[in-house]
Structure formats: C-alpha cells, structure tokens
Amino acid sequence: MSFTGSIALVGSGNVAWHLGNALVNSDVRVTQVCGRNFEKTNNLAHALNAAFESDLSNLDADVIIVCVNDDSILDVISKIPIERKVLYTSGALGLSIFEDRKNIGVLYPLQTFGDRNKSDFSQIPLLIEAKDDDFLNEINSLTSSISSKVYVVNSEQRLIYHLSAVWMNNFVNHLGSIAFEIIQQHQLNWEVLKPLIEKTTFNILNNNPIDIQTGPAKRNDLKTLALHKENLNAEQKELYIALSESIKKKHLPNGKL
Amino acid sequence: MSFTGSIALVGSGNVAWHLGNALVNSDVRVTQVCGRNFEKTNNLAHALNAAFESDLSNLDADVIIVCVNDDSILDVISKIPIERKVLYTSGALGLSIFEDRKNIGVLYPLQTFGDRNKSDFSQIPLLIEAKDDDFLNEINSLTSSISSKVYVVNSEQRLIYHLSAVWMNNFVNHLGSIAFEIIQQHQLNWEVLKPLIEKTTFNILNNNPIDIQTGPAKRNDLKTLALHKENLNAEQKELYIALSESIKKKHLPNGKL
Numbered sequence: 001m002s003f004t005g006s007i008a009l010v011g012s013g014n015v016a017w018h019l020g021n022a023l024v025n026s027d028v029r030v031t032q033v034c035g036r037n038f039e040k041t042n043n044l045a046h047a048l049n050a051a052f053e054s055d056l057s058n059l060d061a062d063v064i065i066v067c068v069n070d071d072s073i074l075d076v077i078s079k080i081p082i083e084r085k086v087l088y089t090s091g092a093l094g095l096s097i098f099e100d101r102k103n104i105g106v107l108y109p110l111q112t113f114g115d116r117n118k119s120d121f122s123q124i125p126l127l128i129e130a131k132d133d134d135f136l137n138e139i140n141s142l143t144s145s146i147s148s149k150v151y152v153v154n155s156e157q158r159l160i161y162h163l164s165a166v167w168m169n170n171f172v173n174h175l176g177s178i179a180f181e182i183i184q185q186h187q188l189n190w191e192v193l194k195p196l197i198e199k200t201t202f203n204i205l206n207n208n209p210i211d212i213q214t215g216p217a218k219r220n221d222l223k224t225l226a227l228h229k230e231n232l233n234a235e236q237k238e239l240y241i242a243l244s245e246s247i248k249k250k251h252l253p254n255g256k257l
Numbered sequence: 258m259s260f261t262g263s264i265a266l267v268g269s270g271n272v273a274w275h276l277g278n279a280l281v282n283s284d285v286r287v288t289q290v291c292g293r294n295f296e297k298t299n300n301l302a303h304a305l306n307a308a309f310e311s312d313l314s315n316l317d318a319d320v321i322i323v324c325v326n327d328d329s330i331l332d333v334i335s336k337i338p339i340e341r342k343v344l345y346t347s348g349a350l351g352l353s354i355f356e357d358r359k360n361i362g363v364l365y366p367l368q369t370f371g372d373r374n375k376s377d378f379s380q381i382p383l384l385i386e387a388k389d390d391d392f393l394n395e396i397n398s399l400t401s402s403i404s405s406k407v408y409v410v411n412s413e414q415r416l417i418y419h420l421s422a423v424w425m426n427n428f429v430n431h432l433g434s435i436a437f438e439i440i441q442q443h444q445l446n447w448e449v450l451k452p453l454i455e456k457t458t459f460n461i462l463n464n465n466p467i468d469i470q471t472g473p474a475k476r477n478d479l480k481t482l483a484l485h486k487e488n489l490n491a492e493q494k495e496l497y498i499a500l501s502e503s504i505k506k507k508h509l510p511n512g513k514l
Contacts, residue, residue: 069476069478070478070480071478071480092480092481092484092485110450110453112457112460112471114460114470119456123452124452125449125453127449149452151446153445157443157445159484159485160443160445160488161440161449161450162481163485163488163489164436164439164440164445164450166472166473166474167435167439168433168450168453168457169453169456170470170471170473170474170504171432171504172457173457173466173470173471174466174470174500175425175429176466177466177467177470179425180467183417183418188410188418188421189408192406193367193418193421193422194462195367195368195380195406196368196369196382196425197458198458198462199369199376200369200429200458201454203371203372203430204429204430204433205451205454205455208434209430209431209434209437210434210437212369212372213427213434214369214426215427216423217423221328224327224349227349227416228349228416228423231420232420235506235507238499239503243496246495247427247431249492250434250492
C-alpha cells in the first residue's frame, strides 16, 4: 500500500534538505516546512514547493517529520499538537521518553549528510520504529516509497547501529583528517593514498575486518612504531598510541605487552 | 626505455606473491624465487615459472627484489653478494643504513596485501628510490612496466607516506573490526552499515576530511556520547574516548573541554 498523505518537515538542515528532496522526487507531497532560520527554511520550502511555516502548532500535514538535533527534539515535539502523527530522525534517542504520545515514531536514515550533493536516497538504509502498529505500517509505506532498504528496529537496536556508524563514519573521517594533515604538513601528494583508501574500504566491505588486519602495531614492529611517533605532533601521537595499543590487545597472543 | 633484465624475488609472502604476478603479467622475466619456507617459495616459483632457490648467495638475476619483513631486511640483504643490484619493499626503512652498497634501492608499493585476490597492479602507487642515478633509472623502467603510478621519493617522504597509510588502512581497518564486533555482539545486520561505509570513503576521497566531520563528539553531544559508552566494553570504551577527545580538540572552539 503506497503512502498518499501529506508531509510537514521541521528543520532546514542537511537531513531535512536530503529527506525533503527524496520525498518530492518520489512524488510524496511535502506541504509545509517549519524552522527557526527564516532564510534557510524558506529556501527549502520554496525548493520543495511547500508552504513556509514558523509556528509548530500550525502544522497540519498527515505526518510531521522532525529533522532537528537530538538536543532539540523533545522541546520541538512538545510544541506540536498532541493528536498529530510525528516522526523524528535521530539515531540515538529512544522512543520510550515520549510517554504521552500515541502516534510517535522514528525514521532514522543511516547515512552521513555532511554536504548537499544529491545522493541516491533509494540505497540509504532507513531504520523505522513506532509505538502504534497502524502508524508503523504507515511509516513503512512512506519510507518504502523513497528507499528500497527499510528496516524495522527497536530503540536499542537503532542505538547500536548509530554507535557503529560513529565508528565507521565519524571516527574514520577523523583518521582521514589526520592523514590529510600529515600529508599536507610534509607537502606530499594526497592522490598517492587514494588507491589504498579505496582498497581498505573494499576489504572492510568484503571481509570480517579482524581477519585482514596488517601493519606495524599488529606485528609489534617496535622500530617502525618508534619512527612513526617521531613524525607526529603531541595530539596525533596520543591517538596513534591509543590505536596501536588497541590493535595489540586484539591481535597479540599475550594480549597487552 | 623498457626494462629487459631478469628479476629474482626474495620472500614468499603476500608482497612477493602480488609483485611476482604483476611482473610476470607485464612480461618481465622472474628467473629465481628464494625463501626459507620451502613449500610456499616453491609454489610461488612454480606459479611464476621461475627456479626455486634456497641460498641468497646464489641469486644472479639482474635485479633482486627483497620482499621480507622490515626486521629481516638488513640480515637478508647482507647475505646477497655485494655487487648485485638489490631493491627492498619497505615503507619505513631508510636507505642510508646500507652504507656499503652502491646498487641499493627501494620499490615500495603503497597498498595493503592482506589477501591473494588478484588486484589491478597498474593502479598501485609504487614509491621508488635509489642511491645511484643509473640504478634509479633502471628501477623507473622496471616499475613503469607494471604500474602507471610511479613516484620518486626520498626515505623521509616514503616514511611519511607509510605513516599516513597506517592511519588510512591499519587504523581504519581496526575501527572496522570494532564496528563489526559490536554489530555481531548484538546480532544485528552488517549490511545496513555498508552504504555509510561507501559514502564515508567517497567523502574522504573528494574533500578535505576536516571540513566534513560530523557526529556527537564534534557537536559535544554529551547525552549521546554517554549512551554510546554504556554500550561498549572496557577496551572499546577506552578507544571511543580517545577518538572522541581527539575530535573535540580539533573541532571545538575552546579546544579541550
């Protein structure tokens, strides 16, 4: 059963932007966009052919999707009329805190939205949850119209996916920024690293990563570890040591050295 | 000028295997393979249509490529007749320690070789170096016949590339093994993470990673950080904290909290 209702979006950041575009591209009607930042919200409303709305209590679409930071979700939802059907997009916030709402649910797109380059939303996993079974079915219809990867998970499972996503995106990206910094500091060529980065990802996608670990920490190659540390600043060195020790604990036969 | 000489390989591990196959596939003659492990060395020699050799002093090919662990390189090379032209494949070992050799050089393939799946060697960056200019030209001819990405770099530059490769491969793969472990512990589905892993890599390849950092550590979202830590074991938590603190130091306006 396909979703035929209307959607209101709350928020004008990257998640609202990507989700709004995905909905409209799948012929789902976005009728209202509500946000504090007038310019950004109005731009998004315009792009989605929706009405700009500044007052949460005026939202009257069939489903309201709240795309704001975790810290603001409770406050924002408390201002939406209690009878409305509401979804939020957080990976970490559990559903049980919304005690007084019947039609409350989650639409968590497990993807990073650090930019506004159009992405193929149909391949983005959408993790959904709802208190009410009828509402869950409605969310399922809605999300299935924009992605082929819809998963029903509970709040605990969603938190674990979010936690894993932090390791695979936030932390990996941070390692990338350190490697990039090291290459720049020495006026070397970042292009040289790219085939390795691609192969590393290919390997992680196609193996249990623990089986393919290589490198000086795993070999406990003290000479190379020392050479590397000589070429890092204090902050980089601290993290290098933490990562190397963690690899050693996992891979060396006697655990910690 | 194309390379027309013969090659001897020392070692029977993954680097020797990949390099040997790349050479033979590019019609470079591998005439000898020398190693301590009879079975593995003999298998590789057979696969490359080369002779098995157990004695380093018997190697008589035009160029001898030593593909052994950093800890063994000095010892192995000391047993090769001094007049021979020798290359080794280390990312970290500086050339200056080989004081008594004229024809000594480096062929460092900047790639991970944790498995024996055939890879497109022509796209693997080869970092080369030699004491002697004529020998460097010869290495250049040799390496250009197997890869389109040959870079002449000195020992210090090579060490920095190797160090960056540790961040982008060894450390990233270790984060992958932790995320995989977390997903398995909770009997969840690793497939759900894959589009995110692919997008993370795409982002790193196409941006300065520091510009696209996202996540609870960067936002200093204490509630989510606490929720995550509750779901990690002691070792995972230690590394989670080290990585989150490093992100905070880099991104929060007042540095450390």
